[in-house]
Amino acid sequence: MKTATVKTWLKRCLLGGLLVAPAAHAQTDDDPYAYPEDEPGPTQEQLDEEEAYERRRRNADQVQEFRDIAEQEGEEGDFKRLAGTDDPNKGFAAELIAGALLLDSSRGRFAEPLFGMGIRATWEYGRILDIEPLREALWADLRWTFARQTDGTDFLKAGFSQHYFTIAPAYELKFGKSDFGVFGQVGGGIGYQSTFVDIDSAKTNVSGIKPVFQYGVGLRGRPRVFGDSNMRLSFRVEALGFRRGYLNDFFLGGSAGVAF
Template sequence: MYARLLPLLLGALVLSTPALAQDEDDAPLAYPDDDEEVEDAPRKLPPRSSDPTADHDRMADERAQEDDFERMAGDDDPNKGFAGELIMGAMLLESSQGRFADPTFGLGLRFTWEYGRILNNEPLRETLWLDVRWMMAGSSAGTTLINGSSRNHYFSLAPAYEFVFGAEKTYGVFGQVGGGFAYQSTSLAIGEELTPVKGIKPLLQYGVGFRGRPRLSERMSLSFRLELMRFRRGYMDDTFVGGSIGTAF
């Protein structure tokens, strides 16, 4: 009996060995693909700085760099922003005889300074400027026996704002308001007797116009304007319609 059981036990042991090799505890582990491991792996955030002022300092450095860029924006422009022009046109003097106006010839000089260049602001470089102007206009009327003549001199300081356009921003339309004083010299001649009258009145200047500065060379441009300008001297209004031409550098 025992002789028969021994071969049966040995056979059972031999057959049970493959089954034990497939036990779940001894089975090989499955490794995911590299792509799946990268996608499923948790991402690490960059370490947060322990200094609470680090972000503020970084933003301050960026603003400082932007300010430096704005200050250097005009370094490649060799022009200084100065111009001088000769003014000519028609001056319509307010008539003391009840007419619309007494037309006469107006002549003058103008010096311009583009003060927007010193403000370290690129949009304002070409749009803000200031005029120093002198103009003269005169009239005379009467007979050979009685004759009156007058000369008006206009001195003004007037800032302006210009809306520039064009690829190089050399053209624009502008509005201008300023002030100064008007010096008037009047003489009345009756026969051989001459009576002079002189006086100074406050002056208000305002108007609009078109301005151009096409470049002639690297450091010089042609400067010209067409303008409609009003001069109020005391209680009288004179209107100038004309233009000017000169150079800018």
């Protein structure tokens, strides 16, 4: 009697527990577990954003590096100047000169027109100052200008040659950031004149030297020949005066050459 009673009591407890417990349902709305190798990669938009961020970071680091270099002190305690770090040009040029040389006439004319030629070397000495506005604004010429004239017959012939050797600094006003500008120039040197008279076989030569004061204005250009090359085309159009004693000679012409 006791064993049957216990079994009946256990059965009733089990049935009651099943009735009270909530029903279990399958979780059909849960997503399957995602393994690492099944995860999708970054999109193209995300890659572009990462690349843009890295580019901005590199640019910021480069700017900071230039600032650090500029703030460093030199060996003598002076700040380092970076005006010429991005310009590989040395500031030298050589040009051939040609034009009209109008000599002051001793025969009452306006002028004695001659064909003048010569050569000049230019140095942009403003680069040694390390001041950006003056780097290409200050320069100087070492110039030789020459003209010659002869007249007469086989029996009687006369002529002369005129030479100018001058050094003239100049100041150039650039057209914005272009390679062109206008300039004013003042300098000095010596003028050498040689005169000859030939009468049959007799020859007479007379020469002399006078100080010369040079002045003038002009247009100067230095465009690049190639995009990445240091060489430039250098040319000018100018009007110059040469004052020798009480005489005023003028040169109207131009020049062309190379700069580097």
